[in-house]
Amino acid sequence: MGALEVLRTIHEKKIETERPIVIVDWTNEEGSRFAPAMLASGVWAGALDKDWAYNRTDINGKRFVDELERIGYKGTVPSKKWPVHAYYEYHIEQGPVLERERKIIGAPKGILCLHWYDIYLEGEANQVGPTPMEGRHDALCAASEMILKVNELPSRMGGNMVSTVGEIQNYPNSRNIIPDKVHFTVDIRSWDDDLALNAWEDVKKDFEEIARRRGCPIRMEETWRVAHSPFDEKLVQRVMDTADDLGYPALHMVSGAGHDASYMNQVAPTAMIFVPSIGGRSHVEIENTTWEDCEAGANVLLHTIIGSAMEV
């Protein structure tokens, strides 16, 4: 709602700008129902094909385009980029850094690279009681070793990255049958694309060794790679300066999460404004930000937008 408040303030104060101001609420930023994330901004920026996006399906096989039509959200204006002078996106940090550093505004210099992998393991299912330990091919044990390797990867690579296994499916998932199929995901992020790639090459060797040792054939898919994305330096500095002018302690940082700003950054000068997440928590029900911090972020958004919109 920060953006709407900004528009109302500009309207009430009768501020006249040199450039038009457009507010956008991108559809399907999370991608939780229709993967991938940032679907609409990707189409608008020309990074994703519109028909491909329309045909994304949810877990029940429903198509994105049909659901847009059903709820009356399929517009008539073509979703296609036009020249943009400056793009600002206001967001919660979704991490603990601002709170820890006692800052109110974060000005990310850009977004970390994002590499997604899908790992498929095969084992040999058997009733657990009569099957001796020797000669077992337990796909869940192989996956467990790999999950720990992913967890240790950042410290092994010397920091400056995060890597996580968030999702696992185990089959047949019965307490008295040795698991014969496991799928899990790997998420690697860094400001340094090469470090992230090297980390993957490194952990891939571990995976292969574990799979071989446990007799569990492995298949690895390189699902998605987005390079790290530095924002426009001038706009980032404007966020820092504006926070400073308004008396909000601000921090030059990075964004660990992807945002619509990632795609916008490909077609227009872009920056983001972060406000603290309480306890660093996000993507959980207790995700929260104080109203005071929300107001601070909205004020920074207002003044950065006006600053850019006043430029001839």
Added chain:
Amino acid sequence: MGALEVLRTIHEKKIETERPIVIVDWTNEEGSRFAPAMLASGVWAGALDKDWAYNRTDINGKRFVDELERIGYKGTVPSKKWPVHAYYEYHIEQGPVLERERKIIGAPKGILCLHWYDIYLEGEANQVGPTPMEGRHDALCAASEMILKVNELPSRMGGNMVSTVGEIQNYPNSRNIIPDKVHFTVDIRSWDDDLALNAWEDVKKDFEEIARRRGCPIRMEETWRVAHSPFDEKLVQRVMDTADDLGYPALHMVSGAGHDASYMNQVAPTAMIFVPSIGGRSHVEIENTTWEDCEAGANVLLHTIIGSAMEV
């Protein structure tokens, strides 16, 4: 079908026995839909309460008793034990031992103890990108360490047991969220009840240490314990001797899986007859036994039954 063949043979050959022969096909031996396993034999033997069994529900909340009625399987004769002179159960081995030892008939001296545990871990969910590795509480990493401890347990305890994690649920199970809840199962079996208990005490300490170190509170439930169950020595010997008389190589062994014979063993002299599982595989679609081995087992069943039924 081995048992029906046996009855037919006795009938066709006009064999007159001193004791009546009863064939039983116990309902719900696996317990896959209505847990626990061996529900009907447990009620008949008096180890489980009939009403409690009736009220077991499947994953859709349907009650066992209602489904029995629906398919016309709820009989009118009380399911209650009566004196039994000898009980024989014919089964596939569900393991690789007979095949490896090139035997056709297995005569288990009894069934391993069976201990089931349920482990619940709590972590802290967060968006993976903006959350540094330090300070994470990743419940799936904690579970992975524990799963490997369970896998190493038999060799640490000096063998003579198996231990397995077959089932895991991970929440929210999203590739970009740190897991904050994991449930997994532990299955421990041994001929030596004390060894199995000591193994649990041992691995429990590991679990507590891992949970503490990773800041993931743990809850452990001791779900089910069945002591090891030695069969009737005379009947087991009869199975060995009968196989010998018929020219089938036989092996004195143990049963790693639970069977209806476990409950029957509490109320009557009991023995089992095993035939080889091809490749040691069971509880999978390719589970199989050659027709020749099936016939061998049925012949042993026939002659052991006649042997016991001829006893005054």
